[in-house]
Amino acid sequence: MRTDLAIIADLIKPGARVLDLGCGDGELLAHLQENKHVNGYGLEIDPTNITTCINKGVNVIEQNLDAGLQNFADASFDMVVMTETLQSVKAPDRLLHEMLRIGQQCIVTFPNFAYWRCRAHLALRGRMPVSTHLPHSWYNTPNIHLCTFKDFERLCAEQNLNIIERFMVDAGHSTRPLINRFPNFFGAFAFYRLGKETT
Amino acid sequence: MNPESSASSVGIVSPQRFHHSGDFPLQCGRRLPGFELVYETYGQLNDKASNAILICHALSGNHHAAGYHDSSDRKPGWWDSCIGPGKPIDSDKFFIVSVNNLGGCHGSTGPRTINPQTGTEWGPDFPAVTVKDWVNSQLLLADHLGIDCFAAVVGGSLGGMQAMQWAIDAPARLQAAVLIASAARLSAQNIAFNEIARQAISADPNFAGGHYRQQHRNPDLGLMLARMVGHVTYLSDDGMRQKFGRELKSGDISLGQDVEFQVESYLQYQGRSFSQRFDANTYLLMTRALDYFDPASDFDNSLSAALAQTRCRFCVISFTTDWRFSAARSKEIVDALIRSERNVCSAVIESEHGHDSFLLPIPRYFEVLGGFLNRLHQDYSDAN
Numbered sequence: 001m002r003t004d005l006a007i008i009a010d011l012i013k014p015g016a017r018v019l020d021l022g023c024g025d026g027e028l029l030a031h032l033q034e035n036k037h038v039n040g041y042g043l044e045i046d047p048t049n050i051t052t053c054i055n056k057g058v059n060v061i062e063q064n065l066d067a068g069l070q071n072f073a074d075a076s077f078d079m080v081v082m083t084e085t086l087q088s089v090k091a092p093d094r095l096l097h098e099m100l101r102i103g104q105q106c107i108v109t110f111p112n113f114a115y116w117r118c119r120a121h122l123a124l125r126g127r128m129p130v131s132t133h134l135p136h137s138w139y140n141t142p143n144i145h146l147c148t149f150k151d152f153e154r155l156c157a158e159q160n161l162n163i164i165e166r167f168m169v170d171a172g173h174s175t176r177p178l179i180n181r182f183p184n185f186f187g188a189f190a191f192y193r194l195g196k197e198t199t
Numbered sequence: 200m201n202p203e204s205s206a207s208s209v210g211i212v213s214p215q216r217f218h219h220s221g222d223f224p225l226q227c228g229r230r231l232p233g234f235e236l237v238y239e240t241y242g243q244l245n246d247k248a249s250n251a252i253l254i255c256h257a258l259s260g261n262h263h264a265a266g267y268h269d270s271s272d273r274k275p276g277w278w279d280s281c282i283g284p285g286k287p288i289d290s291d292k293f294f295i296v297s298v299n300n301l302g303g304c305h306g307s308t309g310p311r312t313i314n315p316q317t318g319t320e321w322g323p324d325f326p327a328v329t330v331k332d333w334v335n336s337q338l339l340l341a342d343h344l345g346i347d348c349f350a351a352v353v354g355g356s357l358g359g360m361q362a363m364q365w366a367i368d369a370p371a372r373l374q375a376a377v378l379i380a381s382a383a384r385l386s387a388q389n390i391a392f393n394e395i396a397r398q399a400i401s402a403d404p405n406f407a408g409g410h411y412r413q414q415h416r417n418p419d420l421g422l423m424l425a426r427m428v429g430h431v432t433y434l435s436d437d438g439m440r441q442k443f444g445r446e447l448k449s450g451d452i453s454l455g456q457d458v459e460f461q462v463e464s465y466l467q468y469q470g471r472s473f474s475q476r477f478d479a480n481t482y483l484l485m486t487r488a489l490d491y492f493d494p495a496s497d498f499d500n501s502l503s504a505a506l507a508q509t510r511c512r513f514c515v516i517s518f519t520t521d522w523r524f525s526a527a528r529s530k531e532i533v534d535a536l537i538r539s540e541r542n543v544c545s546a547v548i549e550s551e552h553g554h555d556s557f558l559l560p561i562p563r564y565f566e567v568l569g570g571f572l573n574r575l576h577q578d579y580s581d582a583n
Contacts, residue, residue: 032364047563050546051567051570053544054567054574055570055573055574059542059544061533061542061544061545062546063545071537073538078539162364
């Protein structure tokens with residue numbers, strides 16, 4: 001299983017109702033169905049991914065995240081997951097708000113644009129960063145809303161989204177002590193578990 | 200094409216008849232003194248009778264879904280591209296049952312059947328049938344065939360509505376429902392088109408109040424018009440432009456002649472051939488069944504409450520240019536299934552062919568349908 005998905009799977013309780021936004025080939029949901037008796041749905045728009053999900057017996061719904069999630073009722077899921085998709089949607093702020101309307105909690109993962117390799121790429125070569133971490137060129141990238149961990153946490157504060165836990169990993173999805181000390185410099189990817197602000 | 204030599208055809212098939220001799224109550228309150236259903240089967244029923252798929256046909260369809268009746272047949276059954284060895288509805292894996300609906304005109308009890316109480320054909324006096332009645336009659340056929348639980352009930356358009364009704368009315372009798380280019384109920388626009396078709400038929404002097412057969416005539420013109428307007432709604436604007444454009448069949452506008460566009464002659468041909476093979480009273484019955492279909496109405500108009508009765512998994516497929524049963528109608532079904540926490544997958548297939556897409560071998564459509572059924576086959580094989 002993909003390392004990042006294994007990390008997310010660990011954050012999900014058995015029997016939870018899960019909505020996976022941009023579920024890709026359905027790997028996470030298939031794993032959760034088999035191992036955690038999770039009853040979930042995945043939203044996806046890529047035809048090849050949709051077919052793969054169907055072949056795996058995953059509940060995949062063809063739906064574009066940019067068209068909104070109005071068809072999902074308030075508090076109808078325990079967990080809403082979005083893996084490395086936040087940076088490619090039209091309105092990440094509104095989508096985050098929607099995720100916490102639909103789910104009790106949500107898990108969001110995204111690449112850190114302030115990762116030291118990105119900074120070095122831009123500072124030393126003067127060009128947009130391209131690496132295994134961010135593999136696309138500027139002209140064909142789906143990533144239209146890249147941000148840093150600091151940016152994301154500021155948005156959470158502004159929107160009253162409660163960060164329940166977070167952790168950062170390197171480009172190989174491993175945790176390192178150095179990342180904990182300087183997450184916005186050494187962290188390549190972040191996992192955030194969010195809830196509604198408890199006042 | 201030689202049907203027997205093709206590896207992907209079910210080959211020569213023979214229709215069979217199921218006779219139910221008991222009284223059969225209908226939703227309208229009337230009763231049929233027994234009935235017959237004509238059906239075909241493809242493939243082999245396994246020992247546990249767990250691999251059966253029921254095919255539900257659309258408005259003008261019938262039981263002849265695949266293969267050939269005779270080696271001299273020019274055309275195979277109406278869904279031959281989809282049913283057969285190695286095809287999405289794979290007759291090597293599944294035992295496929297395809298039935299002509301009650302009220303039909305291809306062999307099942309309908310307006311052309313003799314009413315035993317009068318000794319004459321039912322004609323316009325045949326009772327109104329509903330999608331629920333079809334499900335009830337098909338359940339009796341399933342009993343007769345020894346099928347306690349279908350692996351899947353599959354249908355496009357009106358057939359998809361039947362599959363949905365199956366899932367609601369007989370939740371223990373199917374593992375999966377496949378709803379293709381379907382809707383949870385007709386829109387006002389849909390009903391309007393059906394009403395135009397009905398008016399065309401009943402306004403034809405040869406309709407004779409539905410007693411045309413006694414008078415040895417047929418409302419050809421009315422049926423032709425009904426089919427022509429229906430056919431336009433099954434195609435898309437783009438699809439028609441690509442198929443016909445403004446091509447002329449005859450005449451020359453610049454010479455001031457009367458002209459005939461290709462699309463005119465095509466529609467007239469489709470309409471005429473339909474009027475020769477379809478019964479007018481059946482057409483009225485079937486369109487009424489379509490109009491009345493509304494499973495949510497039994498549950499305070501809540502579709503999700505209706506679908507909460509179901510136990511099977513669903514596959515909901517729609518097509519981008521279908522405006523008769525648009526992708527938005529399928530989405531209503533999917534949303535209601537999610538609200539009622541049912542297992543469902545959905546796909547919106549890119550196609551230029553409008554509502555008719557569900558009858559065409561579109562690669563992505565067949566991948567989705569075949570993938571879903573193949574997964575189902577694996578799951579019950581593992582369970583056995």
